[in-house]
Amino acid sequence: MSPGRRDGAPPKGETMSENHVRIFDTTLRDGEQSPGATMTSAEKLEVAKALSRLGVDVIEAGFPAASPDDLRAVQSIADSIGTSVVEGRPRPPPPIICGLARATQSDIDKAWEAVRPAANPRIHTFLATSPIHREHKLRMSKEQVLARIREMVGYARSLCADVEFSPEDAGRTEMEFLYEALAAAIEAGATTLNIPDTVGYTLPHEFGERIRLIKENVPGIENVVISVHCHNDLGLATANSLAGVLNGARQVEVAINGIGERAGNTALEEIVMALHTRHALLGLETSIDTTQLCRVSRLVSTVTGMSVQPNKAIVGANAFAHESGIHQDGMLKNQETYEIMRPETVGAEKTHLVLGKHSGKHALQNRLRELGYALEGDALGAAFDRFKALADKKKTITDADLVALFKDSLVEPKEHFRLDDLQVVCGSMGLPTATVRIVDADGQIRVGVSVGTGPVDAVFKAIDGIVKVPCSLLEYSVNSVTRGIDALGEVSVRIQPEESAVSQRINPQHGESARAPVYHGHGAETDIIVASAKAYLAALNRMLSTRSEGQAENGVQVV
Numbered sequence: 390m391s392p393g394r395r396d397g398a399p400p401k402g403e404t405m406s407e408n409h410v411r412i413f414d415t416t417l418r419d420g421e422q423s424p425g426a427t428m429t430s431a432e433k434l435e436v437a438k439a440l441s442r443l444g445v446d447v448i449e450a451g452f453p454a455a456s457p458d459d460l461r462a463v464q465s466i467a468d469s470i471g472t473s474v475v476e477g478r479p480r481p482p483p484p485i486i487c488g489l490a491r492a493t494q495s496d497i498d499k500a501w502e503a504v505r506p507a508a509n510p511r512i513h514t515f516l517a518t519s520p521i522h523r524e525h526k527l528r529m530s531k532e533q534v535l536a537r538i539r540e541m542v543g544y545a546r547s548l549c550a551d552v553e554f555s556p557e558d559a560g561r562t563e564m565e566f567l568y569e570a571l572a573a574a575i576e577a578g579a580t581t582l583n584i585p586d587t588v589g590y591t592l593p594h595e596f597g598e599r600i601r602l603i604k605e606n607v608p609g610i611e612n613v614v615i616s617v618h619c620h621n622d623l624g625l626a627t628a629n630s631l632a633g634v635l636n637g638a639r640q641v642e643v644a645i646n647g648i649g650e651r652a653g654n655t656a657l658e659e660i661v662m663a664l665h666t667r668h669a670l671l672g673l674e675t676s677i678d679t680t681q682l683c684r685v686s687r688l689v690s691t692v693t694g695m696s697v698q699p700n701k702a703i704v705g706a707n708a709f710a711h712e713s714g715i716h717q718d719g720m721l722k723n724q725e726t727y728e729i730m731r732p733e734t735v736g737a738e739k740t741h742l743v744l745g746k747h748s749g750k751h752a753l754q755n756r757l758r759e760l761g762y763a764l765e766g767d768a769l770g771a772a773f774d775r776f777k778a779l780a781d782k783k784k785t786i787t788d789a790d791l792v793a794l795f796k797d798s799l800v801e802p803k804e805h806f807r808l809d810d811l812q813v814v815c816g817s818m819g820l821p822t823a824t825v826r827i828v829d830a831d832g833q834i835r836v837g838v839s840v841g842t843g844p845v846d847a848v849f850k851a852i853d854g855i856v857k858v859p860c861s862l863l864e865y866s867v868n869s870v871t872r873g874i875d876a877l878g879e880v881s882v883r884i885q886p887e888e889s890a891v892s893q894r895i896n897p898q899h900g901e902s903a904r905a906p907v908y909h910g911h912g913a914e915t916d917i918i919v920a921s922a923k924a925y926l927a928a929l930n931r932m933l934s935t936r937s938e939g940q941a942e943n944g945v946q947v948v
């Protein structure tokens with residue numbers, strides 16, 4: 390007998406007022422579909438824990454039919470995060486754990502297998518309804534689409550009390566047909582109806598109008614929750630989601646830092662802070678503990694390797710920085726002159742000097758904990774050694790330095806190869822040459838030497854000669870973490886295994902695509918060549934770990 394609810398009621402202990410907007414987080418599903426954002430199972434679990442602590446109502450933990458590893462990852466989130474209240478969560482109950490499924494029996498079976506250990510499981514099934522998807526992708530008539538919705542929503546409901554249905558590309562679906570599709574889903578037992586603007590095409594007034602019309606014209610709509618899921622292709626995802634909420638939607642599908650397919654999804658932090666900051670006008674609430682927003686943003690940026698642009702609303706490094714003299718003058722007189730939110734409300738403490746070479750392990754542990762990195766035992770010992778090494782080279786160590794230095798400590802995948810030593814000869818005379826010494830997983834020391842077009846190229850080629858997994862370098866960037874000549878250099882790389890660059894395929898039946906995986910790595914050092922070597926090895930380690938987990942390479946991705 391399944392532990393899942395069978396009555397479609399809110400999760401145990403949940404009382405939903407009319408003013409409560411449910412936050413449905415899809416960082417681990419739609420977000421993970423961003424190119425290069427592949428996460429290991431351990432990283433997914435870490436993010437799910439942070440989301441629970443943040444107070445989200447629903448975690449869409451993945452797409453279990455994509456691969457056995459995706460199924461297991463969702464299952465383990467359902468089993469741990471979905472069964473108990475994580476310490477620091479603003480309020481019980483544990484979040485609903487949701488698995489995505491195409492409208493097929495085998496996908497729905499897999500989604501159910503994955504989410505059923507949760508106290509509050511949900512199956513989310515979808516089928517495209519727009520003319521372009523019906524004709525070109527599905528090759529199904531309207532009648533066939535309606536029949537499939539009835540059959541598959543009904544099937545999902547026979548397994549699980551909480552079923553969400555999404556008419557994919559609802560933003561471009563004829564209104565009359567959308568009403569029919571949604572009514573069919575309600576009749577078959579759907580408890581949440583999600584309206585996706587899959588391709589980010591609609592404008593706020595149009596999308597709001599769609600939600601209003603759906604509320605007025607779909608029989609039985611008053612008994613279900615209306616949800617919105619907006620993509621950001623025109624930069625309108627947050628505006629569209631808000632328009633949906635103003636017209637009656639009470640669930641918003643979002644991702645941390647707005648990651649997701651193409652231009653991404655609605656950013657969780659933006660919608661939450663819009664509702665919070667304009668509460669007097671809107672009177673709507675969420676369960677989110679806003680003070681955790683920056684911390685979770687950092688975690689997601691770390692595990693996906695997708696950095697947050699400095700001017701990103703709410704969580705960007707400049708979101709609370711005031712540069713111009715006029716602004717600074719106003720701020721000194723009254724902060725409300727140029728600030729509509731306080732930085733501490735979103736957990737964005739002003740950068741301040743924290744630790745130096747005389748600081749102890751305990752002080753480091755405390756500060757790291759405040760920054761969202763819980764290190765204990767050996768991990769803490771290793772972190773302290775790295776901190777001391779940096780403190781010897783750099784007089785003042787800021788929060789930004791610490792985050793750059795320890796980004797990889799928390800959830801970095803298994804180390805197949807570790808940098809032991811590195812020497813580079815370069816300059817305007819002669820060929821740039823690198824000698825690299827690496828320790829492999831068995832503790833064997835391997836040495837590689839190569840010339841290159843520059844010092845970084847030479848280092849990467851020397852590493853390639855040892856690791857022997859052909860891959861292409863898609864992206865390389867180096868940033869200074871703080872100002873000053875002794876600043877840490879932070880290097881990010883993205884690589885792709887060479888064979889997968891030609892193995893992309895599309896199955897027109899269901900729009901499946903196995904996208905060539907992209908792996909990221911990050912390294913921070915005062916010497917940018919060493920940082921580059923560490924970043925490249927981190928990406929290779931991630932690729933090798935993910936391969937040994939069997940993830941992503943066979944993964945079916947959906948929009």
Ligand code: KIV
Pocket residue numbers: 419515555557558583585586587588618620947948
């Ligand atoms: O964008 C979309 O349509 C989706 C659905 C699966 C909800 O992600």
Ligand code: ZN
Pocket residue numbers: 419585587618620650948
């Ligand atoms: Zn989507």
